[in-house]
Every structure is written in C-alpha cells, then in structure tokens.
Amino acid sequence: MKVKSGKWKVVVLICVGIAFLFPFSISYPAYGQSKQQLEKDKAKVEQELKQLNKDLAKAKKNSKSGQQQLNILEKKISQRTRLINTINGELNLLGIQMAQTKDSIVLMRTQVDSLKAEYAHVVRVLYGERGNLDRLVLLLDTRSYNYAYLRTKYFRDYSRYRRRQAAYIKQKEEQLNEAGIQLARQQQETTSLLAQQQRQKDQLAQERRSQQQTLKQSKQQEKNLQAQINKKEKQKRQLQQQIQKIINEEIAKANKANKSSGGSSSSAGVDVALSNDFASNKGRLPWPCFYTKVLREYGRYTHSSGGQNMNNGIDLQCKNGTAVQSVFSGTVTRVFTTPNGTKGIIVRHGDYMTVYANMGSVAVSEGAKVSTKQNLGTVYTNPDGTAEFSFQLWKGTSSQNPRSWLR
Numbered sequence: 001m002k003v004k005s006g007k008w009k010v011v012v013l014i015c016v017g018i019a020f021l022f023p024f025s026i027s028y029p030a031y032g033q034s035k036q037q038l039e040k041d042k043a044k045v046e047q048e049l050k051q052l053n054k055d056l057a058k059a060k061k062n063s064k065s066g067q068q069q070l071n072i073l074e075k076k077i078s079q080r081t082r083l084i085n086t087i088n089g090e091l092n093l094l095g096i097q098m099a100q101t102k103d104s105i106v107l108m109r110t111q112v113d114s115l116k117a118e119y120a121h122v123v124r125v126l127y128g129e130r131g132n133l134d135r136l137v138l139l140l141d142t143r144s145y146n147y148a149y150l151r152t153k154y155f156r157d158y159s160r161y162r163r164r165q166a167a168y169i170k171q172k173e174e175q176l177n178e179a180g181i182q183l184a185r186q187q188q189e190t191t192s193l194l195a196q197q198q199r200q201k202d203q204l205a206q207e208r209r210s211q212q213q214t215l216k217q218s219k220q221q222e223k224n225l226q227a228q229i230n231k232k233e234k235q236k237r238q239l240q241q242q243i244q245k246i247i248n249e250e251i252a253k254a255n256k257a258n259k260s261s262g263g264s265s266s267s268a269g270v271d272v273a274l275s276n277d278f279a280s281n282k283g284r285l286p287w288p289c290f291y292t293k294v295l296r297e298y299g300r301y302t303h304s305s306g307g308q309n310m311n312n313g314i315d316l317q318c319k320n321g322t323a324v325q326s327v328f329s330g331t332v333t334r335v336f337t338t339p340n341g342t343k344g345i346i347v348r349h350g351d352y353m354t355v356y357a358n359m360g361s362v363a364v365s366e367g368a369k370v371s372t373k374q375n376l377g378t379v380y381t382n383p384d385g386t387a388e389f390s391f392q393l394w395k396g397t398s399s400q401n402p403r404s405w406l407r
C-alpha cells in the first residue's frame with residue numbers, strides 16, 4: 001500500500017504541477033502618444049523662447065524701447081510658465097507609469113516566488129518518493145491496459161512539465177529584470193525632468209526680476225522723459241514770448257523811425273516796396289533749410305502733459321550741420337540767444353519779418369543786408385544727435401502760417 005500511496009501522490013503532484021502552467025503576462029498602459037505630444041509641445045515652446053530671447057536682445061540695444069522689453073518679458077514669462085506646466089504633465093505621466101511598473105514588479109515577484117515554491121515542493125516530494133518511482137513497476141502494477149496508458153501519459157506530461165516549469169520560471173525572472181531596468185530608466189528620467197523643471201523655475205524667477213527691474217527703469221525713463229518734455233515745452237513758451245517781445249520792439253522801432261522822418265523818407269518807400277515784393281511771392285518762397293521730417297505744424301497743440309501751447313511757426317527735423325538760408329532778401333535786425341542757449345536770427349522784409357531759431361552757429365550780424373537763399377548759419381545739434389529747427393513768419397504783430405508762404 002505504501003507503493004500505491006506514493007504512486008498516487010506522485011500522480012496528483014504531476015497533475016497539480018501541470019495545472020500551474022497557465023499563461024502569464026504583464027500589460028502596461030499605452031502612454032506613448034501622450035508623451036510624444038508633450039515632447040512636441042515642449043520643443044515648440046523652447047523654440048519660441050529662443051526667438052523671444054533674440055527679440056529681447058534687440059530691444060535692449062534701443063534704450064527707448066522699455067515698453068517693448070516689458071512686452072517681450074511678459075511673453076517669455078507666459079511661455080516659460082507653459083513650459084513648466086508641460087514638464088509637470090510629463091512628470092505626472094511618468095509617475096503613473098512608475099506606479100504601474102512597480103505594481104507589475106510586485107505581481108511578477110509574487111508569481112515567480114509562487115512558481116518556485118510549487119516547483120520546489122514537487123521536487124521535494126519526488127525526492128522523498130524516489131524509492132517508489134520505478135517506472136516499470138508503476139506500469140505493470142495496474143488493473144488494466146487503460147490504467148497503464150494513463151500512467152505512461154502522466155510520466156510523459158510530468159517530464160514535459162519539469163522542462164516547461166524551469167523555462168517558464170527563467171522567462172518570468174527575465175521579465176522581472178526587464179521591469180526593474182525599466183523602473184530605473186523611469187527614475188532617471190524623473191530626475192532629469194525635475195532638474196529641467198528647477199532650471200525653468202529659476203529662469204522664470206530671473207525673468208520676473210528682470211521684468212520688475214525693466215518696469216522700474218521704464219517708469220524712471222518715462223518720468224525723466226516727461227521732465228524733459230515739460231522743460232522743452234517751457235523753453236518753447238519762453239521762446240514764443242521772447243520772439244513776440246522782439247517783434248513788438250522791432251515794430252515800435254520802425255514806427256518811431258517813420259515818425260521821426262515824417263513818413264516821407266526814402267527808407268519808408270523802400271520798406272513799402274520790399275513789403276509788396278515779399279507779399280507778391282507768397283507761396284513761392286524757398287524753404288529755409290533741407291529737412292527730413294516736419295515735427296510740428298503751425299497752430300495750437302496739446303502736449304503730453306495735458307497743457308496747450310501755441311506754435312507760431314513750423315518745426316523741422318534736420319540732419320546734423322544743416323545750413324540755414326534766408327527765404328527772401330532783407331535786413332538782419334536781430335541776432336539773439338534763445339532760452340535753451342541756442343541762437344536766433346530775425347530778418348526784416350519791410351512790414352514782414354522771418355525768424356530763424358534753434359541755430360548752432362550764425363554767419364551774419366545785426367544790420368547786415370542779406371539776399372534770397374543767402375547762408376545765415378547752421379542748425380543746432382542736440383546732445384542726443386538730433387537737429388531741430390524752428391521757422392516763423394510775421395506780418396506786423398500777427399504770426400503767419402509758413403505753409404501758405406513756402407513753395
């Protein structure tokens with residue numbers, strides 16, 4: 001009976017062992033497409049940041065482009081934040097993958113341990129029953145041919161089982177090792193992404209500081225510019241008042257001269273003729289200088305601080321060292337210094353007077369006779385390299401729009 005008990009124990013163990021040979025596989029979620037999209041988005045943002053860096057470098061070369069720098073920095077901050085969010089998306093996705101990988105490793109380890117334990121148990125039982133495992137005895141000790149056939153089949157299945165069991169355990173251990181390598185790779189990728197994220201956060205903090213500094217500088221530049229504009233407008237008002245005063249003085253001087261001569265002197269006749277000649281050339285007078293841009297036309301205007309000024313002439317932007325010429329023949333009645341320290345000239349043409357202001361050099365003196373297009377001097381060049389010239393035309397105490405007189 002011992003032999004029979006051992007025989008049936010072996011048969012049962014073989015059947016149980018064969019039953020343990022079930023299909024086994026670990027599936028991983030398919031995140032490839034999402035990860036590829038994240039990588040694509042990240043590459044696009046990084047390219048946009050490169051272009052913004054180039055734009056910012058160009059803007060910094062221009063000291064007057066504070067607002068442009070601010071706009072570019074705001075775009076950079078927005079794109080940098082977007083890049084950090086993309087990296088966070090990659091980290092979250094990688095975290096899910098790592099969790100799945102760890103769960104798979106635990107499951108595979110449990111099943112491999114179970115397979116090994118079962119295999120070891122079968123081996124131990126077979127070793128204990130080795131004295132009862134004479135194949136010939138087991139085959140002959142049967143009640144019929146069918147039992148002998150079944151036992152032969154069990155022996156064949158048992159041999160196949162042992163080979164397959166050993167190969168299957170090896171396969172599962174290889175899968176387990178591969179999962180471990182994959183986990184290590186994911187951990188390394190996580191470390192790299194975290195480093196990228198920290199660098200981007202540092203860059204973002206630096207860009208925010210730069211934005212605050214640029215905003216501060218921009219406000220200071222705006223304040224300085226406004227102060228310069230206010231100073232310039234004040235000087236312009238003073239210049240208008242100064243010219244008006246000089247015009248009044250010249251008219252009073254002319255009236256006094258006419259009274260002293262009784263209004264019948266030859267000089268009075270020349271003034272009338274010159275006046276008529278000047279008036280007949282309305283719309284045909286040459287421009288006093290070559291200019292690149294009209295900065296302000298004749299008339300009342302509102303400046304940036306909200307106040308209003310009257311421009312009694314026309315303001316022109318010129319190139320450095322531009323020559324100034326008389327628009328008509330006449331007499332230089334006044335050479336004066338303007339409120340901003342530049343020079344000015346008044347030329348009398350009978351009842352009419354032309355004013356040439358903001359000059360750097362003067363080539364004529366008071367009392368000199370000048371002809372049409374004669375050189376009077378040059379335009380003053382500002383410290384920033386710009387050159388502005390102001391031209392006015394008066395009839396008596398009334399200013400005229402130069403546009404209607406110049407051709």
